[in-house]
Amino acid sequence: MTDRSRPSARLMDGTAPARRLTEATAAAAADLRLRTGVTPCLATVLVGEDPASVTYVRMKRARCEQAGIRSRHVPLPAGTGTSRLVDVLGELSADPAVHGILLQHPAGPDVDERAAFEAIAPAKDVDGVTTHSFAAMSFGLPGFASCTPGGIMRLLDEYQVELAGRHAVVVGRSAILGKPAGMLLLGRDATVTYCHSRTADLPSILREADVLLAAVGRPELIRGEDLKPGAVVIDAGYNPGNVGDVHFASARERAALITPVPGGVGPMTIAVLLAQTVEAAERQLGLG
Amino acid sequence: MTDRSRPSARLMDGTAPARRLTEATAAAAADLRLRTGVTPCLATVLVGEDPASVTYVRMKRARCEQAGIRSRHVPLPAGTGTSRLVDVLGELSADPAVHGILLQHPAGPDVDERAAFEAIAPAKDVDGVTTHSFAAMSFGLPGFASCTPGGIMRLLDEYQVELAGRHAVVVGRSAILGKPAGMLLLGRDATVTYCHSRTADLPSILREADVLLAAVGRPELIRGEDLKPGAVVIDAGYNPGNVGDVHFASARERAALITPVPGGVGPMTIAVLLAQTVEAAERQLGLG
Numbered sequence: 001m002t003d004r005s006r007p008s009a010r011l012m013d014g015t016a017p018a019r020r021l022t023e024a025t026a027a028a029a030a031d032l033r034l035r036t037g038v039t040p041c042l043a044t045v046l047v048g049e050d051p052a053s054v055t056y057v058r059m060k061r062a063r064c065e066q067a068g069i070r071s072r073h074v075p076l077p078a079g080t081g082t083s084r085l086v087d088v089l090g091e092l093s094a095d096p097a098v099h100g101i102l103l104q105h106p107a108g109p110d111v112d113e114r115a116a117f118e119a120i121a122p123a124k125d126v127d128g129v130t131t132h133s134f135a136a137m138s139f140g141l142p143g144f145a146s147c148t149p150g151g152i153m154r155l156l157d158e159y160q161v162e163l164a165g166r167h168a169v170v171v172g173r174s175a176i177l178g179k180p181a182g183m184l185l186l187g188r189d190a191t192v193t194y195c196h197s198r199t200a201d202l203p204s205i206l207r208e209a210d211v212l213l214a215a216v217g218r219p220e221l222i223r224g225e226d227l228k229p230g231a232v233v234i235d236a237g238y239n240p241g242n243v244g245d246v247h248f249a250s251a252r253e254r255a256a257l258i259t260p261v262p263g264g265v266g267p268m269t270i271a272v273l274l275a276q277t278v279e280a281a282e283r284q285l286g287l288g
Numbered sequence: 289m290t291d292r293s294r295p296s297a298r299l300m301d302g303t304a305p306a307r308r309l310t311e312a313t314a315a316a317a318a319d320l321r322l323r324t325g326v327t328p329c330l331a332t333v334l335v336g337e338d339p340a341s342v343t344y345v346r347m348k349r350a351r352c353e354q355a356g357i358r359s360r361h362v363p364l365p366a367g368t369g370t371s372r373l374v375d376v377l378g379e380l381s382a383d384p385a386v387h388g389i390l391l392q393h394p395a396g397p398d399v400d401e402r403a404a405f406e407a408i409a410p411a412k413d414v415d416g417v418t419t420h421s422f423a424a425m426s427f428g429l430p431g432f433a434s435c436t437p438g439g440i441m442r443l444l445d446e447y448q449v450e451l452a453g454r455h456a457v458v459v460g461r462s463a464i465l466g467k468p469a470g471m472l473l474l475g476r477d478a479t480v481t482y483c484h485s486r487t488a489d490l491p492s493i494l495r496e497a498d499v500l501l502a503a504v505g506r507p508e509l510i511r512g513e514d515l516k517p518g519a520v521v522i523d524a525g526y527n528p529g530n531v532g533d534v535h536f537a538s539a540r541e542r543a544a545l546i547t548p549v550p551g552g553v554g555p556m557t558i559a560v561l562l563a564q565t566v567e568a569a570e571r572q573l574g575l576g
Binding site for chain 2: 114131132134135136138139141164165166167173175179182183186189191192193194195196198199200205
């Protein structure tokens with residue numbers, strides 16, 4: 001039974017804003033095609049046949065199609081090594097018909113993923129995985145955002161979450177999620193704390209968070225009792241069974257705003273990928 | 289009168305470790321000269337005649353000389369624009385006789401300093417100011433550290449300060465001090481909080497800091513009563529009159545370890561610059 005006296009957070013739905021962003025992207029793609037005859041093209045590179053990765057790539061390609069973006073799929077066999085992958089990414093970087101490049105993570109145990117990412121030309125790094133893009137996010141320079149952090153920032157803006165001067169706590173420090181998200185939040189004048197597996201007394205820090213970003217990939221690590229009442233909770237965890245990093249039911253009783261899993265951060269991530277692909281095409285064609 | 293019942297922090301002297309590092313650097317430079325006939329060379333680029341900058345560059349060049357490093361000074365007139373500066377830095381980047389490049393900050397009101405920094409070849413970025421170096425520090429990749437953050441990490445190690453799992457608070461978020469220092473601390477498994485001018489209730493966050501890095505350039509902003517008892521306090525502020533960002537007398541009563549100003553971070557910064565110059569020369573000559 002639900003205790004109706006308990007407050008319940010407003011949901012930060014990502015599907016509707018993602019749909020609006022994708023509609024705007026589709027319009028921009030159509031306009032580009034009209035003006036230049038060129039259809040924006042995203043190359044998707046997948047090493048091996050990990051089922052989750054296959055599904056992600058298929059979903060991203062389907063969304064591309066819906067938005068009037070061509071996708072060129074480059075499947076590589078499991079066990080592909082770094083140098084072969086770097087070559088493929090270098091060729092795509094040099095190919096004028098390709099405007100954006102996505103290397104699906106993880107690229108496999110035989111690959112130096114950092115070296116592979118760096119083989120993507122910054123102008124085509126629409127997934128925001130290169131060190132160039134990271135520095136751009138960190139210093140507020142022109143460049144592409146990592147898609148999940150970029151989607152999170154758009155979601156926060158969509159729900160008019162005030163960031164300046166507020167304490168944002170990022171749990172997780174991966175190169176394409178936690179670290180760049182913290183830098184984007186810092187660029188918006190939040191006070192930013194990075195927590196991770198070695199953090200001592202995580203709950204005491206979580207309780208100081210006006211804005212909490214869970215980005216660690218540990219199912220339901222964070223529970224309602226860890227939250228500051230009225231917090232804004234962004235759950236970017238994706239774990240098997242559509243479970244986030246936040247225990248939704250208990251968190252909802254304490255937060256003011258919370259993203260559902262699924263339907264929160266995920267849709268925004270893909271929408272940003274598409275938007276950045278068209279933006280990349282515009283720049284490469286001398287428009288935009 | 290001193291109240292002798294009050295505890296007093298141990299000083300984290302930077303001069304002795306800086307001297308030892310510089311001795312090792314001088315030995316490496318001598319060895320390099322012996323093996324290759326080449327003397328490591330640092331190019332120093334100074335725009336205008338700001339007295340503080342003139343003094344800093346003079347001091348750095350004098351230290352180079354003491355360590356057996358050649359310096360090539362490139363003074364440019366006040367009002368030098370970005371494109372001229374970029375050209376000069378590009379030429380130095382291409383010159384095989386130059387192994388490291390230092391552009392003295394600030395480069396003047398007429399210069400896009402980020403564009404200038406990016407004109408420095410990453411292999412010669414011994415001052416750690418390029419986005420390449422920032423990403424290297426952020427992701428634990430090979431590359432040069434920004435000199436002050438690099439010096440701070442060496443000083444912490446020198447005094448065997450435990451970082452893993454401890455809460456490090458960085459006050460200041462500049463591109464070559466606060467931001468990279470936070471990333472280096474995070475890379476060492478500290479929980480890291482970035483504070484800045486927009487942070488609400490700074491004292492409450494300072495009181496949580498096991499390790500506090502003041503890097504904001506506001507004289508004596510931080511006082512002893514703001515500190516957690518037993519904190520390690522690194523004062524990287526440099527303000528007129530040899531005053532740091534920390535009020536030394538009151539902080540000393542509460543901290544366990546504290547850097548003096550001057551004689552703490554400053555000497556380590558220059559020592560790291562010299563060490564990285566010789567390291568750059570070694571790599572460019574195919575050694576090291």
